Amino acid sequence: MKTPRATRKSGNHEAGGLRRHYPDPGGVGPSVGDLGGTERTSKGTIRIRMYRVGFGDCFLVSLPAQGGDGAHGTYHVLVDCGVHAKGNIGKIGQVVDDIATASGGKLAVVIATHAHQDHISGFGDKFSSFDIGEVWLPWTWDPNNPQAVQLQKRQAALVAQLALCSDAMAGDPSALNAVLNMTGNEHAISLLKSGFGVNAKVRYLKAGDKLTAGDVAKDPSAISVPGLSVSILGPPQSEEFLAKMDSPPGEHYLQLSFGMVEAVEGDKPFSEKWVLSKEDPELSSVKLTPEHEKELQDKVKSPLSALAFAIDQARNNESIVALLTFRGQYLLFPGDAEYGNWRWWLDNLQPEETLPQVTFFKVAHHGSVNATPVDALEKMSQGKFAAMVSTQSTPWPSIPCVPLMARLNTKTQQRVVRSDWLKLEGAPDPSPRAEPPLPPELPAGFVKGDFWIDYSIML
């Protein structure tokens, strides 16, 4: 594999200038070859653009058409577009504009891995002026799947209730941020489910699904990008997995009644005749001190934050995990899948056949500790793959996880790149202890743009 090492910065500005008038009336977007200017090869280049959105994910994968010289165009796959309100660096609008420019307003596939703000908040009305072929969503959103409907209904009610109880979690900003991430996504979700109102084909995907380039008119599992095939590894649809999703360990104490979650501050379970005032002498043998009462109150309240984290984890585990195979390259996009999602396909979908092949890894869940199982990372071949992690340590300082990043650095042979290496005004820099340390120069194959980093794979 040759690595393009041009001074890309000017090239990108140029590209932006060239493509001001989208969408391309002919429907053929600009090719990666066009954009790069200097890096044209006979077989073409896969380009993966990681935007620095803040705390969030937005990746644009550009695949050269057959022939690869750019003459036949380029296909664009957008994986997520969102930012967390507390980790927002104010770039998401420009990011959407750049997606339009870079793709010529034509996206073959839009994947929304899961329903968290930091992955979908950017999917706004602007996308209705795009030409979008397909929208891929996890099966857990499928309105025609009763299990999925039930799951969403319960989760939505719990999240609504949690949002109401935010006072009780005031001491736990980490939990509040998790709740925030789950709220206010309705508009983006309805846009995605409607195929942005531009007749995009909406697919609900589950582990085990396989999509291959073919005749879209005849074969429902066919996709229109020549040379691309996709294995969906998650989310699974197994009973065991569902049980975990449907009842995250904390759910039981907020019960649903008629679709609404019962208030935590409920009625007393006994009639008033059994209730004593705190001064009643009958209490003399059992009365607690006010401090003990307070201690107990705090004890029984704290589970709210545990519930917030549990639902948050359940949502992450709804992530579509997609392995894109394109002319010998294996690109793994696991969304924010956490341990439960990974575990299922590591146990059930022959990971020893796929993981060693991986040539590009989008690090799951911004590099958090539970999002890349050790045995999965160890199965990937050392030195064979590059990795990108869209991350920053605001609002959660423990992300990304230092030992994981260090190990990734070894496994990729120093080809893991963080989005927060891009210096942007008003955006937090990585901490001095961060792993891997900021190198003087990006590794081979990676190029900085205005607010993105490109990784190119020469085919």
Added chain:
Amino acid sequence: MDSLRNAPSSRPLKVYAFDPTRGRALGNFMTVDVPYENLKPGPVGSLLEVVDYDATTDSYYRPVNLDDPKVLLWNGLDPNESDPQFHQQMVYAVASETIRHFKSALGRPIRWRSSFAGSGSPSGGAKLRIFPHAMREANAYYDPSLKALLFGYFCASETDPGLNLPGQTVFTCLSHDIIAHETTHALIDGQRDLFDEPTSPDAPAFHEAFADIVALFQHFSYEEALLDVIHRTGGRIYRTEVEAESQPASGGPVIQAELSEENPLVGLAKQFGDAMGMRKALRSALGTPPNSKALEKLFEPHTRGSILVAAVFDAFFSIYVRRTADLMRIARVGGALLSSGDLHPDLANRLAKEAAKAAGHFLNICIRAIDYMPVVDITFGDFLRAIITADNDLVEDDRYGYRVALIDAFRSRGIVPEGVSSYSEESLLWRPPEAPAGSRLPVCSGLRFDASLSGGAEESEEQRKQYWEQVKQNKEILTRFSNENRGMLGLSADSNVTSLPPRFNKVHRVGPDGGLRLDVVCQLIQQTDVPIDPGDPASPKFKFVGGTTLILDQHGAIRYAIEKPLGDTKDDAKNERLKRQRDYFVRRAAGFGMAAYSGVTALYERGMNFGMIHRGY
């Protein structure tokens, strides 16, 4: 009158044998004879303190006075879901029953966790608080820091409530199994320091399993319920279903009496499971054939624990069958049709006696094994070795083959004890340390135990003082002995290691000659700070715990040394136990949603949190 009559030995109190959903079904309204003690309203006794404070609504419910003549005349309050005073009575009664079982198995007074670990001071005798309506939450747990049992109440599922009314309030404190289970957690915690360190998948699973085992065996001491099940299973009490009271005449069942039911003896906390709409998922001790590979896949504490529960009950039921085979043969000779549900009442009574007796034996065996467990990092295999050794100490002649049955049941479930060469009884027994060539094992002499003193609440001030003075001296002797013999006892001499003061108990057993023997069980615990990441000394630290359970005879000679050494903490490659613990931490952290945002270290610091494990019981 007080001077004329002795205090009664027991106080009858009514409880649900299972939980309210079984209503007045045979045996569910039951009277238990709780050891008598003076009670203040609460009830507040010498070991338990029921405080009906509801932290969710910040209110108190009227405490019951069990000495009120109107209550006494009725043998306590009648079972009633809407009367909080009955709830208070029930938690007190079932917790007291559970304590009684422990007391008789261990042969010593019960103490709860002391506020300061290992101090051995009189404050360790303080009461366990029970909050029967602590919170609106479908959960119940033991909280070591509050030294309290917290029971929640919640609304049953609207869509799948089982036997409950949709949306009905369900009280976890009315489930016999939940009370016994949580009380057991507290009892174990009082026996051991740091025993609940989550060091491997087995450790939390063991605690859950053990608490379930105690709750389940208690079912078999309830005669009426037991008789009913014997009748309806033709004596095969291990079946998961009991037959209908009346067989459907033709086609399907038409009336209630024609429905078969789950066997209440081998199911746990049914109302809770029903109310949550998770009937099938709830732990069921039996009902799955043994699978020697199951332990490799199941890591959730309750699911993993159910393998251990199943192993113990497999052995118990095998013994029951063995003990009753002769009765069954006699009955068949007499012309009885044992396949049908109707047994002769005399036969049923005899079967019930045998079942209750065997259940009592097994409960004893399991509880006594606690003294024979390593100080930390417990595994299912350690439990097997502890059971076998403890029972071998107590009953040398294993006439009914209890130990063989247990070994077979554990083996068929793939529970492999470490460091033994075979599943034979001899190799499973714990061993004393090896004396260096040419010398003899050291003897810890000078220990004194006055059999008339227990330090209990019933003793005079003077006697208690004497007792604690003796404890202090013994502690000094044991500290010296363990310091002098570190190497031989598997203890570390590293200067970075902290040794906790020894904790010890006396244990009685019957020697081979039938004479009473007194042993001393001593826990020697050491800990040291180890970085989480072996490759990075600057990474956050966790406490790595090791040590030895030492069992001495009355002369101070070492009978067993059950070791979990700290070993070389600098190098994982040389320390399998440390490596395993680190791996487990990583796996465990991954299961917690909050780990992603709060960092893994926050989880290590929390220790084992029964509240977290118990979400959803």
